[in-house]
Amino acid sequence: MTVLALTDTAPVLSRMHRRRWMALSVPVILLGYLAYVALAFDVPGLVQKARMDNAAILVSDFWSHKVHITRDNRTGTVVSAIEGEAKGTYPAGTHPDWVSVQSDVTTIDLGGGHVVTYDPAGARYLVPGYGTIDITRDGGGVKVTAPEPLPDWINVAPNRVSVTTDHGRFAYSRSKVETFRYFAGWELFFFTLDSPFSGKSVSELAGLALWGDRVDPARANIVAMAQDFWTNKMWRHADVAWAIFETILMAVLGTFGAAVVSLPLAFMAARNTNPVGPLRFALRRVFDFVRGVDALIWTIILSRAFGPGPMTGALAMLITDVGSFGKTFSEALENIDEKQVEGIRSTGANAVQRARFGILPQVVPVLASQVLYFLESNTRGATVVGAIVGGGIGLMLTQAIQTQKDWEEVAYYMVLIVLMVMAMDSLSGWLRARLIGRG
């Protein structure tokens, strides 16, 4: 008894001992690895390099916009422009209602008692609870008179003065003086300034659409609104809708095209449907190669041949997916129940009939479910591929990011992409449930 027990417990004890060592050493190894990676990625340097001011711009731009009131100090002309863009410039001589221009004196009401005045001598900024910041031109430079000591939100350089408050930003230089006022929301999302519907409230618009007189005698108001919205020059809704469509098109063509190509190949690569060993082996290696080369490299090779565009993106995804589908489809074919095939064979059916009535009914649910999973992930992938091949929403997104100022458009595209992928996700989930009978 005792002898037996001893020989039995030894391996158990040693295994427990090993377990305890594992439990200790795995976290230590992971921590060591993380420390090495932190050094390799230069995390401390990153903290210094990080541009938190950029982050602030980004966050505020995501949900708000600013209106620039700019005076050219040489000619004296005052221009109001949303985001300072040509597309958002007010027609000459017109300004938002919080700006008043009387001959050569411009008064800008920033709200909360903050008032900026431009006049021929210079400019003044009245900050409640602090006083007036008075700026006058002084020979080649600018002269600032303000209650001492100057707080840190006033920045004075020899040729330039800038003031940043909660209500806006103000900057004076020799050539021009600018005031920015911030507003929540995306500017001109529905109508640009050249549309008669710009700046109207929802109730006014509803009134115009339903019973108001025609603004443009040639078109019904509601048609005019739809057209002005659709052709909005700043947000380009028509282009964005097309880009979304193009992205989904790439994903659909890539996924289903790959499924169509892989099905016959999978039959040739499965042990039970193709008795020729060398051919099976060759096909499997082709699938491995195609998968190993990776979507990135296929995309590059194909864009050289076909040029930029959605067709190239669709083909790149098609080729990559043939590698994955070929493998999984042929595995599914090998896992079928041979009895059904045997039954069909006993009726004297040929190979095609056996495949159609004996094999396909068994594998179609499995294959369809896989294809639909890929459809969803390819929709997301099409954004990245689109950025490389120059098609779809991925291209618009990378372009908007590269300008480094249209962050509200970046936010808009991000929201659209997330909604698009979630929509494709639920669509493929719904289709899967319909085809296979469960979610």
Next chain:
Amino acid sequence: MVDIAFGPEPGKRPDPSAPGHAVMQAIRRRRLYGGLLLVIFVAVMASGFQVAQDRNAGDFLEGLSRLDDFPREVLSEAWANRANLPRLMWEHLPSLVETINIAAVSTLFGALTAALLALFLTRGLAPFPRLIGLLRRITDALRAVPEIVIALVLIFIFGSGPIPAVIAITIHTIGVLGKLFSEVAENADLKPVDGLASVGATWGKRMWFGILPQVAPNWFSYALLRFEINVRASAILGFVGSGGIGYDLKIAMQWGAGKYDQVVAIFIILFLTIVLIDRLSDRVRRKLTHGDAQ
């Protein structure tokens, strides 16, 4: 038997070969629907390719004949300079390691976060069942954001480097693994949890000793599969903007002719790495899920 069921008159017997029979009608209707679906599918695919073709800069058939131009140009130059290849491969090894590190770190962080998140997402395990719906929507959103979006925005703040890629891939990994892990946890046996609860174990202990041992093999297998996918994603992200082998590849490609040996060297080490990781994770996953460990 048929006579007993239907009576002696032959007219009442079911005749499946008769054209008006219900079974035949059903089969015919199914065939019709199947045929219609096939026609619609073919039409959609054909018109889709037509649209894509119209929007493309180059023509499909014309491009087909030029398909091997670029690879041939690249390969012939690389062949001429084949003596350089080993040295170039060696030179790009650090970037390859960086790409793998990006994938590994983001899989690690993503999987750990997802493991915790999954317990919060699973009915019967969640400590706050009311939050399940909200957390699931958040997970869906995390999954839906393509890595490139987050990476490019973060590059604006952090400058180009591996960190934006790590954060971007981690966020996506949390979304994907959170969902998969929770699906595994849903199928876990709740008896150990009840047993632990009856002896007064806290929620953390119930999960650690009751659930984790059951789900660990499947979770680990999913995490490995993600690592494989993340290596590819990290290479692509490098090409679009962040560090790693993808960035090297972009630089070499932009240079064009003259650096094609470098392009080929990068291709080779990237290809070998992906195949190797694919093989390894395939083997480990098979062991984990089929249980033939020793």
